[in-house]
Amino acid sequence: MPKSKRNRPVTLSKTKKKGREHKESIVNSIRDAVEKYNSIYVFSFENMRNLKFKEFREQHKLTSRFFLGSNKVMQVSLGRSAADEIRPGLHKVSKLVCGDSGLFLTNLSREEVERLFNEYEEYDFARTGTSATQTVELKEGPLEQFTHEMEPFLRKQGMPVRLNKGVIELVSNFVVCEEGKPLSPESSRILRLLGTKMATFRLHLICRWSPEDFELYREDFLKLHSSRMTIEEPFRPREKLLEKQRYFQSIHKHTYLKGPLDKITSVAIPLAFAGTTLYLIGRGIYNMSHGIGKKE
Template sequence: MPRSKRDKKVSLTKTDRKGLAWKQRIIDDIRFCVEKYPNIFVFQVQNMRNNLLKDLRQEWKKNSRFIFGKNRIMQIGLGRTKAEETETDLHKLSKRLTGQVGLLFTEKTKKEVLEWAENYWAVEYARSGFVATKTVTLPAGPLEEFTHSMEPHLRSLGLPTKLEKGVVTIYSDYTVCEEGKVLTPEQARILKLLGDPMAKFRLTMKCSWTKKDGFELHVEDSVDDNQSDSAMEEEPEDDDEKEEMEGDDE
């Protein structure tokens, strides 16, 4: 019997994702940027969206570079301790690389970046785990914005729907979410289907380092800069989904 062309074995050894070479490239990129750019910022992301970070990368690529990678890899690039850092006090930036944060290397002044960050935001759809900012209620009646083929999906999300003469209809009042309560995955999907964005994508500049002024804290935190290097806590691996936001070096 002839062998099927589909019967092929694929070696999983060739599917290594984000291995040592990838990590080393991020480290090298960060060290290159430390030399190239006069100003560095650690930014914190609220309501993370990769597509919006990519848009910012394109907008700022002329004179800046965004890097958004695993925190421990970025820490190595900057230097985790005084002994490792290539510039004085860069290890203080490393200590603030926790949670959903990234690095901004730029030729723009500190004043320009802080003013921009204060005023920049983008409306986005909320995800599960987000605390609802308002109560959303759907009254009983037709939902003409949805096609009849959507009815089973809406019902699976918990909406009390049925088809009446081919029109999706809610047969009783339904509260999608309540202000101050955490959204479930189903509630977040319903809000997106309804076209009701509730979240804001923002960047907060936690701290900065400039070749002229050195380190400066912009958001108060509990980090002890006088803590011995050996006592620096190791961050748990909770940032596997983070991506490096590459930028042009030109």
């Protein structure tokens, strides 16, 4: 459906958009870091948690630097092709900056970096849409881990509960989630209350670049990302516009004109009707003012 031109949202926020200057500052920061550090790694992440990642970044602040953000900006800063790369071989790194990925520039040795990334794991509560790693089922009976004030909240989450002498009691068995199925908003809230963590925040190395050599850790990463891009339907604005036009034509056929004759007819008929109406009204007023048509 088209947006109404009458009800236009008015933004009262004074926050300015990040323009070209912000992107240029990121490009310059990445290029300065390339000259400063010995090696560059591309890494991917799953189940990103900002606080956990911030702690990991602070631990290696003195010897390394992380970059996360727009993939296109990072690609431009490194060079998308051999012609515009800032250092030899960096266009290979640029091609792998896609999807959920980032840059890690460091002076640490290769063995130390591989050990850090392979050993890093942080468990956290799963969010809505995440696939459950196990089946969680609550048995019928009292739920002593919850206080009586939580009974209305648990009922809103779909749990068959009741208060029995100030203790929340489960009337029947309740399946919170099933293994392999995506979590609903209610399931994710219940798992958080139960203290069950199903999400694991991990970092995976994709490739390594140094002035001497280039090493690819995951050969399937680029193929997997390219397959996802081909599966997605491309955006075709003209087809969307034609689809909307066909939709409105099917609803309001009388408002869409086919040819020049139809246009003339559609304009002439209302004008003739309006002219006749005005003539009759004027004639009536004239007759009344001159007394024409009165019975003696």
